[in-house]
């Protein structure tokens with residue numbers, strides 16, 4: 461989870477917009493949508509809050525640290541806003557995203573610098589909300605759950621796009637209620653976009669040069685979107701069928717999706733890994749813990765063995781598939797034995813890359829009121845051990861690429877002259893010497909060296925399929 465800044469494409473306009481994005485890829489996608497919806501109002505990019513008339517913090521609430529970062533940033537914006545107001549250039553500060561959803565009016569009480577709080581389902585109302593702030597109609601607050609209305613109102617096929625890869629939200633929300641997690645409260649109930657809408661968006665992206673789409677959802681493999689026109693009798697489609705359908709769109713070479721839940725794996729999706737070459741052989745399937753006792757306390761609805769069985773089935777279907785995951789250490793009541801079960805599971809799976817976190821107590825979630833919260837020092841020590849093992853696995857996975865020829869989607873020039881960089885099917889950063897004309901294309905690279913975070917190689921001259 462990194463902080464990213466969306467820098468809008470230059471456009472004519474008199475007002476400047478700065479969006480700072482925290483957290484997951486869905487927030488990155490939402491920031492782009494906010495930018496699109498504000499462009500017709502004359503907002504053009506600013507690369508810093510100093511130059512902006514409107515600052516939006518698109519926030520993450522998943523762990524305490526993520527949420528606290530927002531208040532630090534608001535603290536930094538306060539003197540800037542005062543200074544700008546004094547010089548006759550008022551600045552509007554909006555808090556969007558999951559902190560907005562969870563915090564509501566509390567945010568404006570705690571940080572009066574905030575003019576506007578807007579939850580994830582109401583970005584299409586931003587122009588109206590901003591207008592109302594400007595008109596001095598007082599506090600504007602909109603954090604209702606109306607996800608359907610959101611996607612109807614955001615004209616996604618018209619989205620501005622830079623580069624060759626894009627996120628597309630296909631599903632939002634979560635009904636799983638893992639006991640540690642705020643998402644069911646901040647993103648609301650599970651909901652899927654209709655297939656027609658997704659297809660229109662992906663077609664438009666392909667026409668703008670996008671070669672790789674990542675389908676996003678908090679529970680993406682629970683996708684069950686309304687069948688497209690002409691297929692109404694089919695009711696809803698699952699993710700496997702959607703992926704196969706999107707693979708038919710000309711120009712789209714690679715498809716990924718994230719984040720999945722083990723409970724929602726179905727045979728059709730596994731089969732799609734087996735026979736759809738455009739679906740990349742890299743799969744993020746969080747497990748959180750290897751201890752059945754902890755999995756139960758987390759309300760994950762599956763055992764360690766069931767998770768391992770899914771991984772085995774995936775490997776049968778697609779032998780070159782690589783797996784990534786998410787882990788939480790220090791969940792309330794986690795013993796050394798539970799933690800060892802997690803380490804065992806990691807050894808059995810052999811991950812390509814993972815995210816691992818110390819449990820963060822989120823007020824209002826069921827786990828927050830459990831006794832037996834794990835001592836901070838114990839959790840830190842376990843996290844260090846887990847990350848050492850995951851780091852070794854990641855490095856071993858990268859090193860196993862040396863000598864292989866991998867298709868790379870080149871996305872940008874590299875660090876030195878004549879170098880270009882892109883991604884392998886496994887999302888590894890790959891650098892090699894080559895012409896800029898390859899940017900936006902897939903070409904084959906023979907890997908000559910590997911480190912924990914990147915691969916280096918040379919072009920073979922082959923231009924081959926996506927994976």
Ligand code: 5AD
Pocket residue numbers: 522523640641642746748786787788817818819820821822
């Ligand atoms: N504490 C620590 N990690 C968390 N995650 C979600 N909620 C918490 C929490 N309260 C992690 C999970 C999830 C990822 C997106 O963030 O591992 O898969």
Ligand code: SF4
Pocket residue numbers: 634635636637638641642643644678679721
């Ligand atoms: Fe949170 Fe669990 Fe839903 Fe994932 S599946 S978003 S961890 S509640």
